[in-house]
Amino acid sequence: MADARSTLLSTLVDQVAHTGLTDRSLRQLATDTGTSHRMLLYHFGSRDGLITAIVSEVEDRQRMLMYDLAADCAGPAQLLEALWRRVSSAETLPFVRLFFESLASSRTEADASITSAWLDAGRDIATRWRVTVDEADLRLAVAVVRGLLIEVLATGDTVAATQSLDRFLTGWPASISP
Numbered sequence: 001m002a003d004a005r006s007t008l009l010s011t012l013v014d015q016v017a018h019t020g021l022t023d024r025s026l027r028q029l030a031t032d033t034g035t036s037h038r039m040l041l042y043h044f045g046s047r048d049g050l051i052t053a054i055v056s057e058v059e060d061r062q063r064m065l066m067y068d069l070a071a072d073c074a075g076p077a078q079l080l081e082a083l084w085r086r087v088s089s090a091e092t093l094p095f096v097r098l099f100f101e102s103l104a105s106s107r108t109e110a111d112a113s114i115t116s117a118w119l120d121a122g123r124d125i126a127t128r129w130r131v132t133v134d135e136a137d138l139r140l141a142v143a144v145v146r147g148l149l150i151e152v153l154a155t156g157d158t159v160a161a162t163q164s165l166d167r168f169l170t171g172w173p174a175s176i177s178p
Contacts, residue, residue: 005043008035012050013057017094021101026050051102058099059114062087063121070125076133077169079125080141084165087149088158096149118142137173144168 011033016024019032026037026047044050066083073079086092103114122138148161 008033008039008043009053009057013054013061013095013098016054017058017098021051021054021098022105051105055099055102055114058095058102059117061095062099063117066121067125070128075129075131076122076126076137076141076173080145080172081165081169084145084148084162087145088152088161093153097153100150100153115139115142133173141172 012029015033016029021029024032026040029050030037030040040050044053062083065086066079069082069086070079073082087096119135119138119142122133122141123135126133144165148165151164152158152161
């Protein structure tokens, strides 16, 4: 059973993915999720603590999706393509928007784990496949997907971004070995 903080965080993520976060006070967020601002402070310490938790939750959900998709993929490029199709879909874009909005709204220094956790997950999946993928290739994939997601959010043009990803995937990963 999920604890109160996890349940509240899940509710908050789902709520603010559709209503936004930037101009919303803790009181507004609390009201929208049926709790009090004191409970938000109790569980997250501050608005920045809440934003950090939201970024972490959104990223955790996306990494879990990647693990789920990896079971049906033959290799890194196929996995990246499958992950792209899911994260660039209309139903997932509100959470992608929330990730970038939360990251931009945080007054705290960016946490290196927002990339390192993806690199760790990529290495873990590659190990399961019994292949080695260069860390620079993994980092490049994270950067390309994030950049293309920004493009989709800015322009609404998923088709052009997908074409760009397809072009990227023709030469990616540059180094893979069994």
